[in-house]
Amino acid sequence: MLPARVCNLQDSPGRGAVLKFRGQKPMEKKVSNWPEQLRDLWSGEIEWDSPMARWCTLQVGGPARAIAIPASREELQSLIAVLAKLGVCWRVIGRGSNLLVSDAGYEGVIVMLGRKFATIDKRAGKKADETLVQVEAGCSLMKLVNWCVAQGLQGLEFAAGIPGSVGGAVVMNAGAWGKEMSEALTSVVFLRGSGEFVERKKGELAFSYRHLETEGMLVVAAEFLLQAGDHQALDIRCGQLMRDRKEKQPQGQANAGSFFKNPAGLPAAGKLIQDAGLKGLRVGGAQVSEVHANFLVNTGSATAQDFLDLMRLVQEKVLERFGVRLEPEVHIL
Ligand SMILES: Cc1cc2nc3c(=O)[nH]c(=O)nc-3n(C[C@H](O)[C@H](O)[C@H](O)COP(=O)(O)OP(=O)(O)OC[C@H]3O[C@@H](n4cnc5c(N)ncnc54)[C@H](O)[C@@H]3O)c2cc1C
Structure with missing residues (x-):
């Protein structure tokens, strides 16, 4: 296990770097019997000492002391408040498809946004052929793509076959075939470490290649602006993209997709x-x-x-x- 440490906000979500802590003010010490207290103070689902190899597509990684799986925004908000009170380090993950966790594991709480945190809603856009789709962060990208195809909505087909969650895909600004998540996105709802929800419009967000600057906040939901399309044509397009992936990418061996970023202005x-x-x-x-x-x-x-x-x-x-x-x-x- 890693040595116990104290932090009060989500560990830095990467940039492809080894875990770092944000420069937050030091807070009260981590409560030594925090697992018992967490169990008493938060009623949501928790898995204890769960090997991260189970939750990451690379199928490696030691145990997380706790994996908390909130089922609603209220549960998520109360979880983050309890973790702040107990001074426990936490890190949010989606489907673990872009994550390498050390063999020592994680001596804190992994907040997992999964299938219970995965609603999809839609409303009409300003133009007749436009639809706004709101998705919770735990929804799998494939479920969203399939839903859009069934609804005859185009704009996210490029994501067919990316095995992440919507939250992970937004944070990673996931992309393929020359397109990326930021293009269809209109806004993101975040949860701050201090417990409030904030909505940021696309113009206020700093996206770059495979990165969104979250300022340590957690992505709760995202909204996309999609165009009306032909259901059958969209289905064929997604099927083709999935076949292309199968041809070009290793099958049947655990991996995390592209391991390295493509260097700017150079061969891939x-x-x-x-x-x-x-x-x-x-x-x-x-x-x-x-x-x-x-x-x-x-x-x-x-x-x-x-x-x-x-x-x-x-x-x-x-x-x-x-x-x-x-x-x-x-x-x-
Ligand atoms: C076979 C395969 C193919 C792939 N193909 C592609 C591809 O074509 N294009 C591409 O871009 N990627 C690809 N990937 C990589 C990966 O699927 C994407 O980066 C995906 O978006 C990661 O989502 P996730 O939910 O698995 O994130 P995780 O791996 O769970 O997390 C990744 C990072 O995001 C953070 N995070 C996750 N959820 C949240 C949240 N709700 N709020 C704040 N931070 C969060 C985590 O802390 C972590 O730092 C591929 C992976 C595999 C295994």
């Missing part, structure tokens, strides 16, 4: 790794995929440390060969 990370001759490179049970060099895959027995060591080895070799330091896209906890 996958091309650099391939041209450095690193396809198939292996550390323990972690391997550079033979199918797509920007995918690091779990051959079955990998540990988080194997992935970290392989990541560093790939970074070193690409730097040596091309003078480019690859930045991980995957968030490391």
Whole structure:
């Protein structure tokens, strides 16, 4: 287990970096018997000492002391208030499809927004062919895409096959085929560490490549502006994109999608790794995929440390060969 630490806001949600704490004011000490107190003060669902390997698509990672699974905004709000009161570190996750958790695990609370936090609603947009869709952060992106197709709404087809949650996809500004989440998005509802909900319109949000600046806030819901489209044509398009993924990406081996960000103005990370001759490179049970060099895959027995060591080895070799330091896209906890 990691040593006990004190913080009062969500651990920094990455930027592909190792976990850091935001520069918050020090607060009261973490209450030593916080697990008992959490159980007494919060009535929602909690899993104790749950291996993160179960919750992350890389299938590695040690136990989280607690995984709290709120089923409503009220439960989420009360959870964050209780965690602040107890001085416990927390981190929100969606589907764990862009996350590498250390073998030591996480000595705090993982707040998981999942299927219970996944409503989808719609209302008419300003123009006749426009619809505004409001989605809670725990909704899977695939469920949203399928719902949009069934409703004949276009704008999110590019996300077909991205295995994350809507919250994770917004925070990551997930993208594919030249499109990204920020394009169709109109606003995001956040929960601050201090407990209030705030809505930010798109113009107030700082999106960049695979990143949204959340200022440590938690994404609760997002709204998208979509256009009327033909249900059948949308279905065919999504089916095609899914087949393209199957062809280009490793199948049947645990992974987290593209491991590294594409460096600006240079060949894609996958091309650099391939041209450095690193396809198939292996550390323990972690391997550079033979199918797509920007995918690091779990051959079955990998540990988080194997992935970290392989990541560093790939970074070193690409730097040596091309003078480019690859930045991980995957968030490391
Ligand atoms: C097979 C495969 C294919 C993929 N293809 C793509 C692709 O084409 N394009 C692409 O962009 N990505 C892709 N990914 C990566 C991943 O699916 C996306 O980044 C996805 O958006 C992550 O969502 P998640 O819910 O799994 O987030 P997690 O992995 O659970 O979390 C990622 C980060 O977001 C933070 N976070 C999650 N939810 C919230 C929230 N509600 N509020 C605040 N912070 C939050 C977490 O703390 C963490 O720092 C792929 C992954 C896999 C396994």
